[in-house]
Amino acid sequence: MSYSLSVRSVQETIAALLSRGYPTIERTARALDCSPRTLQRRLHEEGLTYGELVDRVRAEAARRLLNDPHLHLYEIASALGFADPSSFSRFFRRMIGVAPREYRQLRLL
Numbered sequence: 001m002s003y004s005l006s007v008r009s010v011q012e013t014i015a016a017l018l019s020r021g022y023p024t025i026e027r028t029a030r031a032l033d034c035s036p037r038t039l040q041r042r043l044h045e046e047g048l049t050y051g052e053l054v055d056r057v058r059a060e061a062a063r064r065l066l067n068d069p070h071l072h073l074y075e076i077a078s079a080l081g082f083a084d085p086s087s088f089s090r091f092f093r094r095m096i097g098v099a100p101r102e103y104r105q106l107r108l109l
Helices: 007-020 025-031 036-045 050-066 073-079 085-096 100-107
Strands: none
């Protein structure tokens, strides 16, 4: 990957776009000043897909946000670009293996 399109820079861009809804590849590519196809190609060179990278960024952010007991699940879901808490809960269970509430309880023990 070229320096301007490193996996880290793509992850940071995705993270910055999350609060405005799902960060589509078009929006991310525009923010990185490249075409969606170039972004896909560069990620493919690294053995990644755009969807996998978005999922990784969201899961990492979700773990971090769940450590704050003052944040409600709907606030976390919104901050990560999910339409509702149930979508976030299904995503989190798929990615992490436990429900967000269970994860939070285990972390806060």
